[in-house]
């Protein structure tokens with residue numbers, strides 16, 4: 004059965020890195036994996052075309068897809084518009100019930116030099132942040148402001164918490180069997196319930212070692228002891244902050260991919276970085292984060308493990324052999340990197 | 350007029366570092382500054398003595414004080430009690446209207462080696478985080494949970510935001526004239542109002558350069574470009590996370606002090622670190638954070654600038670001459686460090 008992939012290239016460098024990654028996929032998958040790609044407007048690009056960031060057509064295509072690839076969205080051009088590209092992303096997450104955002108952070112030895120942390124603070128770092136993505140302060144009601152006051156609501160149900168916590172435990176089982184749950188249970192009612200549920204669910208996973216830490220302590224520990232983490236699970240806003248902090252540890256945002264899993268529909272894969280409007284169209288963006296997002300999709304949505312491994316290995320070899328794009332300290336243009344990688348795949 | 354200082358030694362290493370700091374103050378201030386110190390139970394120590402973390406007597410003494418010194422509170426012993434030491438701290442902040450927490454982060458050259466960040470990422474770092482301390486998710490109502498769901502409320506009024514933002518602008522005027530406002534205006538209603546008010550207030554301070562960044566970007570920037578910050582202003586929870594993250598940048602929590610200013614009463618001064626129950630009573634804690642908290646008090650509450658400078662200079666000289674306590678890589682016990690510092694002051 005031919006798989007259907009929806010590509011949302013988005014804004015800024017989104018289209019360039021999407022094009023490169025799809026070409027790589029086409030070359031590598033020939034004769035091995037049958038798929039079709041359909042592209043739809045999303046984010047700022049959709050605002051330009053049809054006036055809103057998440058057109059009905061785009062949403063419907065996503066709902067019928069087997070997997071979704073997203074480039075990047077946003078830019079100064081759409082700041083202050085009524086419906087921003089970011090609000091389109093939030094609406095998409097909610098409509099597709101993308102409840103779990105997975106962000107692996109793995110330190111590559113060749114990047115030690117580029118990490119802001121000293122080598123002994125990052126060497127061996129290999130963890131995944133599991134962020135709840137459709138609850139908490141992002142979506143809770145009431146949420147409004149006028150010129151005199153503002154209200155946002157953080158709320159979680161037991162079901163929401165159980166779902167994400169269970170996913171994190173399952174993931175820990177496939178890794179080093181350690182789970183760090185991050186909360187603010189000394190202050191937040193949500194965190195008290197969260198901690199209680201983690202405790203309860205942990206009884207189903209006796210082999211997994213569980214640790215609870217406050218979000219402020221977690222922010223410190225990411226700087227002082229990143230290699231001690233295995234799986235980190237946390238609510239939406241804490242996950243937003245910590246996963247961005249974590250992303251710079253490895254020395255290059257341009258190498259990091261993420262997966263957002265749905266409760267009952269297709270998953271979405273995207274680079275961790277933004278749309279980088281300042282370098283858009285210059286053919287210097289690093290396509291690796293998008294290529295690795297494709298690999299995550301091949302593994303997670305299509306069980307194409309060998310194909311994913313092949314692309315990933317070739318990608319790292321290409322970086323090692325060529326130095327990669329400028330953000331990595333190399334000399335290659337986006338298209339040159341892609342060509343080098345294709346040569347290696349053929 | 351004799352000034353009245355209330356000392357809340359608290360738990361863990363709190364009493365040891367408080368004793369040292371008060372002895373230093375006694376020696377240094379002789380003939381220069383008239384004060385009396387009265388001590389009251391607070392936190393776990395108060396739970397042990399009278400069953401609750403913030404006894405009425407303690408609160409009343411604080412309300413009548415000219416300034417308050419706090420050691421540290423909390424410990425495993427009081428985890429899960431109904432009223433925790435931490436809840437006492439939150440109640441104290443609210444009762445005293447401690448609306449603004451100021452945390453200076455200044456990189457000392459001799460600590461470059463101890464920072465988790467590479468030297469080129471921290472050298473020259475010198476900023477202050479201004480954290481709103483009695484609003485937002487910490488105190489908003491409704492706030493409750495049962496076994497099925499949980500709710501916390503984030504809310505701010507215009508007045509609350511104006512107050513903290515204005516303080517931050519005033520502080521920026523006395524420094525490098527740069528203000529970074531941290532919010533999550535792409536998601537939170539509170540942040541939209543916050544950003545709008547920062548914009549409005551900024552018109553009264555045309556010489557101050559203002560930058561708005563999202564909290565996730567701020568967590569990245571603290572790792573990648575800490576030296577570019579001057580004054581950072583943000584709401585309560587974001588401030589909690591970012592100031593803890595910032596505190597490890599300098600390489601030693603044991604050197605960092607903070608001030609919490611009141612709307613209409615005495616200010617409170619305390620180290621940034623916790624009560625470190627694992628090393629309590631061993632005479633190895635670093636008293637410097639408490640000593641520098643005393644210096645902040647002398648400057649901010651009592652305008653004793655020369656005296657504060659004298660103590661601070663002697664403190665750094667003592668560290669340089671002796672290597673300081675173990676956390677700094679030195680050999681001195683808490684009491685030995687104190688003696689060395691007293692010798693230098695005499």
Ligand SMILES: CC(C)[C@H](C(=O)O)[C@@H](O)C(=O)O
Nearest residue numbers: 089090092093243535536565
């Ligand atoms: C764009 C923004 C709404 C989004 C978020 O806060 O979730 C982004 O920061 C992310 O982490 O994907």
Ligand SMILES: CC(C)[C@H](C(=O)O)[C@@H](O)C(=O)O
Nearest residue numbers: 189190219435436438439589
């Ligand atoms: C103890 C806790 C309630 C407190 C807070 O979250 O404010 C602490 O982390 C702090 O930063 O002073």
